[in-house]
Each structure stands twice: as structure tokens, then as C-alpha cells.
Amino acid sequence: MTARVALAGLGFVIGAAVLWPPAAGAIDQARGTVPATPATPSTPPVATPAPWPSAAELGDRRREAERRRLFRDDEPQTIRLIANFKVVNHDRDPLSTRMYPATIEFAEADGTARSMPLQIRTRGHSRRKPTVCDFAPLRLEFQKELTKGTLFDGRGALKLGTHCRNNGTFEQYVLREYAVYRLFNLLTPRSFRARLARATYVDAASKRTVATRYALFIEDDDDVARRLEGRITDVKSMLFYRLHGETLTLMTLFEYMIGNTDMSILNQHNVRLVETPGKELYPVPYDFDFSGLVNTTYAGADKRLGITSVRERLYRGPCRTPQEFETVFVKMRALKGDLLAVYDGIPDMSGTDRREARTYLEEFFRLIDRPRDVKTALIDPCLPAGM
Numbered sequence: 001m002t003a004r005v006a007l008a009g010l011g012f013v014i015g016a017a018v019l020w021p022p023a024a025g026a027i028d029q030a031r032g033t034v035p036a037t038p039a040t041p042s043t044p045p046v047a048t049p050a051p052w053p054s055a056a057e058l059g060d061r062r063r064e065a066e067r068r069r070l071f072r073d074d075e076p077q078t079i080r081l082i083a084n085f086k087v088v089n090h091d092r093d094p095l096s097t098r099m100y101p102a103t104i105e106f107a108e109a110d111g112t113a114r115s116m117p118l119q120i121r122t123r124g125h126s127r128r129k130p131t132v133c134d135f136a137p138l139r140l141e142f143q144k145e146l147t148k149g150t151l152f153d154g155r156g157a158l159k160l161g162t163h164c165r166n167n168g169t170f171e172q173y174v175l176r177e178y179a180v181y182r183l184f185n186l187l188t189p190r191s192f193r194a195r196l197a198r199a200t201y202v203d204a205a206s207k208r209t210v211a212t213r214y215a216l217f218i219e220d221d222d223d224v225a226r227r228l229e230g231r232i233t234d235v236k237s238m239l240f241y242r243l244h245g246e247t248l249t250l251m252t253l254f255e256y257m258i259g260n261t262d263m264s265i266l267n268q269h270n271v272r273l274v275e276t277p278g279k280e281l282y283p284v285p286y287d288f289d290f291s292g293l294v295n296t297t298y299a300g301a302d303k304r305l306g307i308t309s310v311r312e313r314l315y316r317g318p319c320r321t322p323q324e325f326e327t328v329f330v331k332m333r334a335l336k337g338d339l340l341a342v343y344d345g346i347p348d349m350s351g352t353d354r355r356e357a358r359t360y361l362e363e364f365f366r367l368i369d370r371p372r373d374v375k376t377a378l379i380d381p382c383l384p385a386g387m
Helices: 002-011 026-031 055-066 168-187 221-227 245-258 322-334 336-345 351-367 371-379
Strands: 077-083 100-107 113-122 138-141 157-161 194-203 209-218 231-233 271-275 281-285
Touching: 055 221, 168 194, 168 209, 168 245, 168 336, 168 351, 221 231, 221 271, 245 281, 245 322, 245 351, 245 371, 322 336, 322 371, 336 351, 351 371
Parallel strands: 077 194
Antiparallel strands: 077 100, 100 113, 113 138, 138 157, 157 209, 194 209, 231 271, 271 281
């Protein structure tokens, strides 16, 4: 069991490209049994990072990011997005970055109506496939000078999670995933913020409404980094021992709690790394639609992990002592009521979804109160201590 999970943690990516096996020697290097392969003349040069801003400037950036209007309110934001969606939705090439003209209409908090041109494109991995989604997730690219003084002030780009298929079941998936972002926000500020939107999509060519469904704005990576007074690092093959220990433990326990195995720190799949001037590295997860808590019909468990359903939890985190786990359990138990209450505040979520989500979370809280189950589920199958 230990060896199987350890290998899985090094290389598997689910719901996207398979990134197995890891690079030659990665497993031994992770355990610290062999040195890293020295660079050769053919190794591309590593770019020199830009100098860090002053502490005062980092503080200013943090405060600016914290005040983003879009994420200061929990009420769903009503928007109209107008574009040639027949053309946009036809773009399902996973490598495509082609942009398409669009217009977004919305109201400010005081009721002032706004209209703004922007560019959009499809994005994502599994949800970009036409066999999975009729309506692909979107990336919105704003002109910053046009956003000044508006709801989208300071925005350059934003991800918009969409309804995938135009029926009520798939719309519920948006609400379920939004709830997961809210859960992690309660546990740590080292998390992506999200905002529900009530989105109407209008085809610019036919002038017809394509759909009106819930959507999900997801905070920009760089704003997450600014709030943590750091910056995003894209360095791959990052091993556990290099990351901030407490943040890593909380993140991997959270992923276990929600039943998510669709992530890889080594490959930065559905995880972003924020580096600080003090050389701390914080892992910040996102994209939870393949988790057992969201439980979409298109999410499948990778059989190589030894599980048959996304509802089956599997720990893919570092080895920790019972005492180290208990430190995080104390925090999670203290917030249990608030975590379960998140589902009371999700508009239009079905009663069945609320009950199933609470039941799934309650199973986790019962497990962490049983030392024998903690040993079996978390301690025995953990990844090598050298990670």
C-alpha cells in the first residue's frame, strides 16, 4: 500500500494528460538516496528571478489584492456575456490560446449599469473536451485601463467556471464546487477566493440567449500571491520537504477530506506555488470538480491509484506523526460547524446535495476522532518522509 501510494503521489495526474512515470531518478531523489542529476551543457538556462519589492511595496500589493471588489461580496453577481459562442465553443484544442471579442454587461453595487469590451477563450483540460462539456470553461481577458473604478478594477484575466451542459444537474456542480472553495477559505487565507455569478450568455451573431446559469469567478493566481506577499513560481518537480510544512499538511488533509486525488504538487497540476522573500513556498490548490465532494458524472477515479470511485478517499500527502496531524485536526474540528454551515448559504443548491455533502464531511470528522483509522488512512499510506 505504501509503495503504491508513494509512486502515485509522485506522478499521476487525473482528468488531464497522464504524467506518469516521473522523470528518471525522481523517486530515488525524493527519498534522498541518490543525488540529483547534474546539469549538462544542453540544460536550458534558468531565468534569474526579478528582485523582490520592498516590504512596504509588498504590503501595498497585499492590501490592494485583498480589496478587489469582485471578491468582497458573497452575493451572486449578475452578468451578461455577449460573444459569437458558436465559434468560441468550437475551439476545443487544449493548446489553443486564441482569443475572441466579447462584451460583458453588469451592474455595480449601487445599481449603475456597465458594459465593457474584453477578449475571451476556452480553457481547461477535461471540461474543454466536447465529449465532456457542451459549453467550455472560459478565460476572460480585460483591458485594465477600462476596468478602473468598476467591479473588475485591476483585473487583467479571470477564470470563469461554467455550467458544462445546459441542465440543472450540471448547474448544481458549479454550486458544489463553489462550496468547496468556501470551505478552504474558512480553513486558511492561503486559498483561492471565488464568487458566484448568475451568467446569461448571448450569441452575438444570432442575438439569442444561449443559457442563463450559475457560473464561478476564480481569483487570479497573481492576486493570491499578492495577498500572501509573494509571487507565483512555476518551478516543476517541487518535492514536499521544500514546502511550508503546516500549509502542506493542511492542504493535503483538505484534499483527503473532500476526496480529491486530481492534483500533483510535483507537476503543479491543480496546485499553484507561492514563494515569499523569506523563501517559504506555499501550495495553494484549485479546481475541485473531480473530488468526491463535488462528485460530477464525468469525474472518474484513476484505477492505478487503487480506488474505484472519486468518493473513495485516498491520502496523497507527506508522512506526519499522530501529534502533527492532531495539530491540524484541532483546527478543523473547531471549524466543523462553520464548514457544515457553508451549505446553508449556497443559493439554489438542492436539498439532496446539501445533505449528501454534510454526510460526506461528517464521515471525515468521525475518522479523525479514531486513532486506529487515522493510522490506517493517513499514517500507513503516507509518502516518504524525505519528500
